[in-house]
Amino acid sequence: MTMNTTYAASEPSRADVDALTGPALVEFGAPWCGYCQAAQPALAAALADQPGFRHLKIEDGRGRRLGRSYGIKLWPTLVVLRDGREVARVVRPTAQREIADALAQAAG
Template sequence: MNTAYAQREPSRAEVDALPGPTLLEFGAPWCGWCRGAQPLIGQALAAHPGLRHLKVEDGSGRPLGRSYRVKLWPTLIFLRDGEEVARLVRPQDAAAVGEALARIAPEPS
């Protein structure tokens, strides 16, 4: 799990080209909802070691968040081969995050 926001926001074309499962997380370091969701996200990601997790700081005028129509933080977008499979906005429990992760990457046996 990434704990820091990416230094550089990837382009939509870069994200669309990512192979395999990816969790794309939009938020901001000062956002209380985002900070509160971190333990839930971490707990769910623990069952998926090695899964790509991109944590992108979002805000007005940020093109990647706008391309996904992000309005509230945190917004979690679950991708498989660059295609959106599931989305959670302001997740309230690790089970919901885990269920969405299972849709893009089954847990290793």
Template structure:
């Protein structure tokens, strides 16, 4: 598990996300998005201390149902889940601390 650096080729159904067990982060964005690119370093740094958290990276955009089901409006949006339930959300995070704090809410055993 741990951080994923590639966007999924196909988005999962919402029911698959809701059925996830344990801690997970769904990241919505696009590979050409400047805000998304800038967020990758702090995301990677925060995930380094939470290697057991699943990271699902979803390319979002027009006609994409999963992002709409989570009411995503800006990229990147990180949705922090525990057993499929949203615990926290960050929109356009710029610092490692906010990401790490949200990760601790779903994975208190992280380093």
């Protein structure tokens, strides 16, 4: 799957995310967040090297349950999953390498 460029207006339930099979990346952030915008080129490059990843781009904020269930405090936070279980996390990434290393932990 290719990288999503738009934040989802509605979030999936935690049960839906936990039920995902295979590798997945859940990106928490907001479209107006400067850190989120700055991370997009590195994220796109890292995901281009991992075409088997599902990418969920979730708009986070006050009252959003999914982000709270993962303890999200800073944006962007990338939660890397394998079969619905967290295997890696990257907070405010600045380089493709740190994202690629996290993705590699779930790609196997």
